[in-house]
Amino acid sequence: MPLPSAPLRRVRCGAVGTTTGALAVLAHSGADGHLPDAGLVFSLVALLTWAVSGLARHELTPARLLVLVGGGQLAMHSMLVLASARHDHVSVERMTAAHVLATAVVVGVLAVAERSVLGLARVLASLLPRKLTPFVATAPLTVPVYRHLPAAAVVLDVLSWRGPPAGQA
Secondary structure, X not given: OOOOOHHHHHHHHHHHHHHHXXXXXXXXXXXXXXXXXXXHHHHHHHHHHHHHHHHXXXXXXXXXXXXXXXXXXXXXXXXXXXXXXXXXXXXXXXHHHHHHHHHHHHHHHHHHHHHHHHHHHHHHHHHOXXXXXXXXXXXXXXXXXXXXXXXXXXXXXXXXXXXXXXXXX
């Protein structure tokens, strides 16, 4: 069965991008990482959400989600480190653990949500009436062509005998 319509696909990918970006920011700040201003953080989350929307045509399996969310966490971490005004030394183990934990939480929640939403969409699609499809042509289209057409136009009566009555002149 094909995936649901485009708006539902965009909502799914928007949820993946937003939760990945938001939990990357929370994991980064929770591990004592410093954050840049809020506008830049929201821009990075929006950029990540836009990047994820390219996968809207595919079902997001747990393996795809793991690659997607792990890459998103890594990208968000590196962008937050580069954009941060302070460059304090933060424990690498603590930062890595925070991002790995955020990745595990996001993948677990989104895998269950993806399975639930697609299962519900499949059930609804089976209950709703289907679009009628046109019949497939089994024979070529035939157009009648008349073979016995006159070669020249026939002018039967050019002069008209019709006119005003003779007594009205």
